[in-house]
Amino acid sequence: MKLFDWLDDRTGYRDFMHEALDEPIPGGARWAYVWGSALTLTLIIQAVTGVLLMTAYAPSATTAWSSVMYIQHQMSAGWVVRGLHHFGAQAMVVLLAMHLGQTAIYGAYKKPREMNWFFGLGLMGLTLGFALTGYLLPWDQKGYWATKVATNIAGSLPLIGAWTQELLVGGADYGHLTLSRFYALHVAVLPIGTLVLLTLHIAMFRRHGVTPPAGANTKHVDRFYPKQVALDLAIGLSIFIILGYLSYRFHGAPLDGPADPASDYPARPEWYFLALFEALKFVPGRIEWVVAGGIPLLLGGYLVAMPFIDRGPSTALRPRLKYLAPLGIVGLLSVGLTYSSISSDKKDPSFAKAIERAEKQAARAVTLAKRGVPPDGPLAMLARDPHTAGPALFEKLCASCHRMGDMGPEKGKDTAPDLTDFGRAAWVIRVLDNPDDPMMFGRTPFKGMMPSFTRPPADKEEAEYFTKIKPADQKAVVDFLVAQAHGKADKGSKGEEIVSLRCTSCHRVDGETDDDESLAPELRGWASRAWIEAQIRNPGSGKTYPAEAMDDKLEGHMPGFADQLSDDQIKLIAQWMSDRITDAPK
Amino acid sequence: MTKQESEEATEKATDPSPPDETPARPDATASEPPEALPEEPSRRRALTTFVSAGSAVYAAALLLPAYRFIDQPRGAIGQGAHFFRIAPLEALPEGKPVAFKVRGDQQDAYTLTRNQTLGAVWLQRQGQTVRAMTAECPHLGCAISLGPENTGFRCPCHTSRFSLDGQSESGPSPRSMDTLDTRIKDGWIEVAFSRFRQGVVTKEKIG
Structure with a gap:
């Protein structure tokens, strides 16, 4: 080839290749030299x-x-x-x-x-x-x-x-x-x-x-x-x-x-x-x-x-x-x-x-980042994510009393209701059945305040007046409360009717109650994002519990977190808990 | 070493035989000339074939993903009209072109910036309709400005001139200014903003 001859004449590359490739190996080629x-x-x-x-x-x-x-x-x-x-x-x-x-x-x-x-x-x-x-x-x-x-x-x-x-x-x-x-x-x-x-x-x-x-x-x-x-x-x-x-x-x-x-x-x-x-x-x-x-x-x-x-x-x-x-x-x-x-x-x-x-957080970060990372970076992105910041804040502040999933104190050492099923049917059924269950309010100052709707009271005289809630009624109440947790008013439902009739002897519905001195919380919007937010900010605001529920005599009641958490942080926790309840896509 | 080198030099000069039959460089410790051990031609052929094929495979295995990595497939950016809200219709005077910034969410590779300036458009009101043209010159992408006394548009870089309705009048621009679809919604002007390939005669959307 003339081109290569010309190239060799000007560069001498063949000598170089010869030098590079024909290097003698005394003793022979070996795997050891690779x-x-x-x-x-x-x-x-x-x-x-x-x-x-x-x-x-x-x-x-x-x-x-x-x-x-x-x-x-x-x-x-x-x-x-x-x-x-x-x-x-x-x-x-x-x-x-x-x-x-x-x-x-x-x-x-x-x-x-x-x-x-x-x-x-x-x-x-x-x-x-x-x-x-x-x-x-x-x-x-x-x-x-x-x-x-x-x-x-x-x-x-x-x-x-x-x-x-x-x-x-x-x-x-x-x-x-x-x-x-x-x-x-x-x-x-x-x-x-x-x-x-x-x-x-x-x-x-x-x-x-x-x-x-x-x-x-x-x-x-x-x-x-x-x-x-x-x-x-x-x-x-x-x-x-x-x-x-x-x-x-x-x-x-x-x-x-x-x-x-x-x-x-x-x-x-x-x-x-x-x-x-x-x-x-x-x-x-x-x-x-x-x-x-x-x-x-x-x-x-x-x-x-x-x-x-x-x-x-x-x-x-x-x-x-x-x-x-x-x-x-x-x-x-x-x-x-x-x-x-x-x-x-x-x-x-x-x-x-x-x-x-760490792996969980990494996976979450990738999920979020695929939608676009904000200009202030992935850490800010995570800090604004309810599903990252929510559980982290929960672990830091709420988990000293509440359990939720695998977070919180050991079973039996928790002093507040277990929030694992909070806002779901199972939780409502449990509170109707036994409000004083250790998983519910059994270790809180509210113990003994709410009667069971399925078990007769211990007092024999009172037990005579007790009628167990009918399964259909219970289902209606559960449906109503779960609807509240999903942020729906559920007006005019059978559940609303029963709740307004039977529960308002203590509880509030739209602020109305038969017993103004009762400490039972508001049931309209119960466990909704707004309700949870209000509860974290100040449990005694009347939006959830009345002010008297924060009385010093009630040792062990839930404190407000408005001075420990920023408004954004409270919203993040509430959003995360609410998304958990409604199974919202993350 | 110098002895070896000189020996090698003489060997090169005097020995015309092909390399695989050339005796090895004498070992410094060997007194006799080393044995010449020519490899069997078939074996050598197998080895050279393996080396050629193997190197090709090695290079290909490295360069194929490399090419794929460099030449990323274009995403669906800019496909379908995406309208951006620009200004209230009332804010625009009749006839006179006014430049507006287009603001919207910008996805730049991995970063998503909300409410970022994406570009600029020239808007001209004609009664209840609005004509929109991008401010990017179709020549090489400089920002088109309005000429003195509203006589037309001009590009400050290569002196392309356009009439008030965007028609190319003089200069190197290969086509007229790029028009954009507009609509009026709730009293606001919305523009389907996108970019077009520069330097070509036909208007070709690129994102």
Whole structure:
């Protein structure tokens, strides 16, 4: 081909290709040599998917999570790209360990390959840097808290700690600048460093060639192409298939709820830092940096020193075992610590509960975000969501007395009506049957104030006048009250008639009652959003209970929350409870 | 190393045989010349085929999702007329074009901003009807302004001129100003605001 001849004449590319592909491999091509190439191939995946993610990701505290959510859930092939990048990062760490292990075992750090070994160690540092910085970028709970821990450890280093931390965080607090800085490190500083070190690493490798295992027949020589290339590619393809499978299996990569500085998220680092994380549990906080900074430093120092400690020319394994032993011990210790960290989390029910709650919140955040995230960000979006803020506020203020679902005090320790079925037929039936049930008003100061409509009173004389409510009437009353809870007036119904006739001897309906001194609440609009709102704001406003229901003598009555909650917060709780009752779409 | 390199150089210069039959670079420790171990041609062919096919598969597996990711399918944005409430009919004087901002909810990828300025329109009242035209020049999208003494519209960027009813008069604009559907509802002017492709002769809705 004339074009290629011309190109070769001007560039000399054939010589270059010859140089690149016909590199002799004394001792023959080996599976053991594939790890370097596997790392390079995976790095290509990381580079391509990384640039793709850059085209959609927006690094700021109000947009980072939303843009990652958009990539993960709304862009076409977004989850594929993100999944490959996420699992590719994990593969890089695994392959790094394989490559380091292989070269260490084969003695490839020995003279004259010391510089190559150092460049490799530098690349390892950069890869871990990628892992640390990339973890934060989605600005989700997991990344946020893990990074907070990591930078706080950096901050605890003597002398340079505070300075390092401030440099990384971009100020005293975590925000826009933290993200921009980590982003700049992740997409510019570290990649450039990697490119430079990788070029040097490969150049050194080309200069010195492979280190065949001791005793290999070095007279047998393969060329790099095609046999070693084929082996490398086979591994590269296998890794790609695994990454593809993992991305498919987990539909991309996990995305936690948006970073919330006020939450109690159980921060854990990625699995490859778990050993270090676990080790921190065994040291007092004062000297944490000794472990967190010292162990990696010591390990790195030993790796750097290896070519000078193990100076003999022999690459035979046996006499060198003593030099490799420290690496083996650290490796085993890491496995042990990682296992202990995982198993202690597995045994901890509160951890499981925290994770479950976090997952629930993440799912909710995604549901809302798909409808569009407000400009003030996903955290503000969640704060305005009744189904997120409602239960959170309930847990904080109401759950000290009321139970609802799995929230609230242990069964039997609650001192106010169980609200699980509040506003539903079951609740009304129970209150008609036994108002003094411990689940109802049995542990409140209102105990004994309302008679049962299905059981005769204990007093024999009174029992003589008792007539049990007819099933049809009960159904009508239940229907009427459930209609109220759904915000319907249900005027002119049979239920309204019975309630106005029988219940108003104590209760109020539209403010009317036969007994003005009774403490029984208003039944019009009972358990509706407005009723709940009024009840939370001030139970004694007359809109729900009369003012006398707040009397000091009634020890244990419900307080008003107007001074503890903002109007918006009260509305959020009421909206959430009302939606629960009416099964409104979330 | 220099010894090796020079040996390699002489080897290249003197040995014309193809690479797979070339003896390897002499090992520094070997005293005898290393054995030449030519691979079986069929085996070599299998390996080279695998490498070519494998590389192609690898590249394709990476580039296909990459392409899909870059070339996102267009959503249903702008399909169907969506009317935006602009101003009360009374507020608009007869005949004279007046520019109004179009405000509405803006869904920009993941961010939903309520009551955001989406663009501008020129409105002209003619009795009980209103003519609406986008203020975006059909040439390259600059904002069209009203010329002196209400004689017509002009684009400040490339001097396209349009008559008061939006007809192209001079300049590089490939078509007349883009008209928009309007309706009067409860005394308010509502405009079906959308965008059109610039620089082409036909009016083509893009969102």
